[in-house]
Amino acid sequence: MRLLLAVLVSLAVLPSVASAAAPRRVLISADLAAGLGATDGSRTFPSDVDDAIAVAWAVSTPGLDVDAVIGHYGNNEAAAITRQTWTMVHDVMGRRDIRIEQGPAGPMTASAERGRGAADPCVTPGVQLLADELRRAPATVLELGNLTTIGCLVRAFPKESANVDELVVESGRAPGEVFYLREKPGVTDTNFNQDPYAAELVLRELPAPITFDPWSVNSSTILDDARLDRLGGDTPIGRWLRENIRTWRTFWDAAFQDMGIRAWDQHVIFYLQHPDAYVVEDTPWKVVSCAGEGPRKNASTDCAGHGPTQVPTLDAEKAQLWLGQTPGQTRRDGIRTMRRFRSPADQQAFLDEQTALHGPDVVPAGPSAAGRAAAAAAAQGRLAAQRRHAAQRRASQRRAAARRAAHRRAVQRRAVQRRAAARRAHARRVARRRAAAR
Ligand SMILES: [Ca+2]
Numbered sequence: 432m433r434l435l436l437a438v439l440v441s442l443a444v445l446p447s448v449a450s451a452a453a454p455r456r457v458l459i460s461a462d463l464a465a466g467l468g469a470t471d472g473s474r475t476f477p478s479d480v481d482d483a484i485a486v487a488w489a490v491s492t493p494g495l496d497v498d499a500v501i502g503h504y505g506n507n508e509a510a511a512i513t514r515q516t517w518t519m520v521h522d523v524m525g526r527r528d529i530r531i532e533q534g535p536a537g538p539m540t541a542s543a544e545r546g547r548g549a550a551d552p553c554v555t556p557g558v559q560l561l562a563d564e565l566r567r568a569p570a571t572v573l574e575l576g577n578l579t580t581i582g583c584l585v586r587a588f589p590k591e592s593a594n595v596d597e598l599v600v601e602s603g604r605a606p607g608e609v610f611y612l613r614e615k616p617g618v619t620d621t622n623f624n625q626d627p628y629a630a631e632l633v634l635r636e637l638p639a640p641i642t643f644d645p646w647s648v649n650s651s652t653i654l655d656d657a658r659l660d661r662l663g664g665d666t667p668i669g670r671w672l673r674e675n676i677r678t679w680r681t682f683w684d685a686a687f688q689d690m691g692i693r694a695w696d697q698h699v700i701f702y703l704q705h706p707d708a709y710v711v712e713d714t715p716w717k718v719v720s721c722a723g724e725g726p727r728k729n730a731s732t733d734c735a736g737h738g739p740t741q742v743p744t745l746d747a748e749k750a751q752l753w754l755g756q757t758p759g760q761t762r763r764d765g766i767r768t769m770r771r772f773r774s775p776a777d778q779q780a781f782l783d784e785q786t787a788l789h790g791p792d793v794v795p796a797g798p799s800a801a802g803r804a805a806a807a808a809a810a811q812g813r814l815a816a817q818r819r820h821a822a823q824r825r826a827s828q829r830r831a832a833a834r835r836a837a838h839r840r841a842v843q844r845r846a847v848q849r850r851a852a853a854r855r856a857h858a859r860r861v862a863r864r865r866a867a868a869r
Pocket residue numbers: 432433446447461462463481482505506575576696
């Protein structure tokens with residue numbers, strides 16, 4: 432997810448699929464911190480909740496087969512995050528078949544600067560688990576936080592990293608894009624900024640396609656209070672999520688008056704289920720360094736939003752990831768970014784399916800009217816989405832069939848022409864032989 436540096440609030444924070452056919456095998460790396468407070472003494476704000484909603488949604492979705500979740504530093508400390516992931520996935524959702532381990536507790540940047548060794552953040556059960564799972568079979572990897580886990584995989588397990596079939600990441604921005612929320616600046620791309628070193632390593636060296644869920648998408652949609660009040664319906668995970676996002680809602684509302692919360696990481700989950708719901712483009716990329724001198728540190732750099740009047744929260748920004756055409760860009764096959772929803776109906780489906788936590792583990796139980804309404808809404812949302820995607824698949828199949836038919840006709844036409852030409856040439860040879868015989 433994404434996050435933010437805060438703004439008017441002393442320190443706000445926030446950190447930050449395939450369908451039909453066989454389920455898509457998925458491994459998730461995340462900083463799932465819903466319900467956690469300030470555990471390291473340096474924070475005064477609660478932790479963002481989007482990873483929890485995203486992971487619960489992925490685990491509940493029939494088209495996704497989640498085999499492992501790695502908990503790492505970001506929205507909170509790695510150990511607390513990993514414990515919270517166990518609680519939610521194993522205890523509340525009852526999915527003890529999903530393996531969970533602790534990943535990096537800090538950025539690769541630091542280890543790169545001080546040289547590797549005992550404090551190397553990559554030496555963790557979580558990075559090992561990710562490598563083990565990839566050795567077992569290829570999988571799609573989702574990164575809902577900073578890219579340290581994946582950077583560690585690339586560096587320590589290059590062979591296994593070749594088994595990533597696609598990496599989907601919540602991070603990035605258009606070139607020069609300044610982040611505003613309710614017209615307030617000062618927010619940053621927290622996932623990228625926590626470890627630009629690992630992010631650049633992954634961009635350069637991971638062989639798989641990488642798809643980004645950038646600011647224009649991840650900040651685009653608010654889960655409003657009415658939806659949050661019925662998130663997950665009358666189920667254990669629904670009740671747990673509603674309980675554990677309460678503090679964050681209060682905090683967020685005070686900071687941004689959003690009347691709800693932003694759905695940052697959740698786009699990664701919806702994209703896997705409905706890739707056609709977004710406009711996705713191949714993109715060049717560039718890491719823009721925000722390092723600078725003087726009391727305002729980076730006020731003279733090219734980073735978006737920086738300058739003599741920049742808000743203080745951007746003083747700590749290390750670098751920005753620009754996805755799009757820009758001087759000094761790097762281009763590599765397979766780097767893609769979502770730009771926006773394809774249509775308002777797609778955005779509506781994103782909200783509806785997420786609110787229902789669409790999936791077999793989330794069957795609203797009991798006689799409550801709210802539960803029945805949520806079930807009906809969920810069923811309707813699923814049906815509408817299935818119809819829409821079936822229609823898209825049929826249209827796509829018709830176009831492919833038309834292309835194949837045209838190709839067959841062209842091949843047949845050329846074959847007929849070749850045979851006719853051969854017959855004419857043969858007739859000419861026969862005529863010449865006869866003329867010579869006479
Ligand atoms: Ca996150």
